[in-house]
Amino acid sequence: METREAKPVIFLFTFPLQGHLNPIFQLGNIFFNKGFSITVIHTNFNSPNSSNFPHFTFVSIPDGLSESEATNPDVIDILHDLNSKCVAPFGNCLKKLISQEPNAACVIVDALWYFTHDLTDKFGIPRIVLRTVNLSAFVAFSKFHVLREKGYLSLQESKADSPVPELPYLRMKDLPWFQTEDPRTGDTLQRGVMKSLKSSSGIIFNAIEDLEPDQLDETLREFPVPLFCIGPFHKRVSPSSSSLLTQDMTCLSWLDKQASKSVIYISLGSIAAIDESEFLEIAWGLRNSNQPFLWVVRPGLIHGTEWIENLPKGFIENLEGRGKIVKWAPQMEVLAHRATGGFLTHCGWNSTIESICEAVPMICKPSFGDQRVNARYISDVWRIGLHLENKIERVNIENSVRTLMTSLEGEEIRKRILPMKETAEKCIKLGGSSHRNLENLIAYILSF
Known part of the structure; x- marks a missing residue:
């Protein structure tokens, strides 16, 4: 009897905020439609509804958040708490999944999981990062340390309408700003994310390179890893809800x-x-x-x-x-x-x-x-x-x-x-930039 070849498996590590769940589940559906098996690793905090994705395998990990931590209005504090408390649970989960799955191709993690690079390196599995912003914002974030060193971030009110020399089109009041009580926690987050991105096997964007060609060129100069702009994700797949709130139809x-x-x-x-x-x-x-x-x-x-x-x-x-x-x-x-x-x-x-x-x-x-x-x-x-x-x-x-x-x-x-x-x-049709980038990404993952 002819045996059917097992599908390559992609592990998705979702970040439990609504704006991050939507694109990563859309991405999972894109890969599923291209012949991959999808295993979703998620926290108990803001746990997604697995019944909306019966074609995926779901594995939950404890996040260790107390009730007060989970309801903290300072989102940056929650991000740091999750990144510190999920190290051991994610490591144990990943180790077990890899041992059980001989066809594991790679892990795709949300960029906010900045702790993951040490563990994926330890277990010898490629780590690709999903960045849920567009290229223009990505370039602004990549210059965050320069903006901080030059004192621009403290000028956002006093010189709100002044231009930013390093970022054409933007004014001081347009610079990325984190909703947090302590600005240093935002700096820590940014450093962690940038380090994680530069040590990754690649970066995926829900972006359209034709709309941001200059920003793509600048990103390619700054980041010596393969970049794949394959957006818009949601136009490639049938709608399926990853909403944490009940939608009023x-x-x-x-x-x-x-x-x-x-x-x-x-x-x-x-x-x-x-x-x-x-x-x-x-x-x-x-x-x-x-x-x-x-x-x-x-x-x-x-x-x-x-x-x-x-x-x-x-x-x-x-x-x-x-x-x-x-x-x-x-x-x-x-x-x-x-x-x-x-x-x-x-x-x-x-x-x-x-x-x-x-x-x-x-x-x-x-x-x-x-x-x-x-x-x-x-x-x-x-x-x-x-x-x-x-x-x-x-x-x-x-x-x-x-x-x-x-x-x-x-x-x-x-x-x-x-x-x-x-x-x-046009970009997701045959010959379009996102279509071409997706084909390149699939070939890249299969080459691991």
Whole structure:
């Protein structure tokens, strides 16, 4: 009897934050469709729902986080706690998996797992790193030590609009910034990530090199390891949910009732929080714009409140159905809906590339990390959106929404994003840059 050759196995070590789970599961599906078996290593903290991925094998490791550590609002502290507490559990798990799996090809780890290089070297298995930012933000992060040494990071308020000589297009206020009580912990994280990247067997980006050719050249000069830009991930695979929150699917039937390109969609991501005053200014700005809106207000988004209980009495009723507020939404489906005409976003890279792929122009309200870099590129370089530069006030929200959705300027922005969508579609087809890079990546993994 003919025996079927066993599939090569890729171990994915997921990082337990929403913006990192989505791309790594999309990547896992890409490799599965190319003939690999996928084993997912994950923490108990923010454990993914394995039933959504029955074709993967799931292995959990204890993360050792106490309840207070797991609910710490300082995300950088959580990152460091996970990297210190998961060393032994990950090492034990990896050792066991390698001993059981003769066809292990490599480990793909999220870049935030900066401790993993010593263990993968110890066990003799190649380690490829997934970086979930785009190339422009990656270049800015790679210069973090220079920015710190030159004192730029402390100038973000006093000289907010001054240019950054080392980073064309960016201003001081656009530099990557970590949401942490102690800036030194951000520096430690950055050093750990950079060391891990430079010692890896390769780096994968959910990015499109055709959109960022200069940044690709600079990255290739800085990092002497193979780089693979194979985005947009989500356009290569069928949708499957890695959401940690329950998605409210009623928003899709609500969108069905709205006019084409009429709805402004608002979502500020899975981590950032805003003050009650900012929340109310956004609410009144949306109401006063007279534009239909779909607004994601995640529990925990507003400091000191459960959900939307601080909205003025009668606010929602007075909208007369023109607005809908949900706790979480199926974002890719929302952006792809014919009724969605604009996106008020925190400018995380997942949201940005999803918006580009549907030619939905953006209004930028970045908070931290790569979001500030992305916002500047969206507004000033690619010119496919507007930037809320100043304090959040209702008149700014109202004017931005009206400009994007109903003005000639908004129409010009819409025209500029269309070629970017076309580039995203072409790059994953035969002969496109991302298609070619994926084929090279697969050949590279099989050569180990």
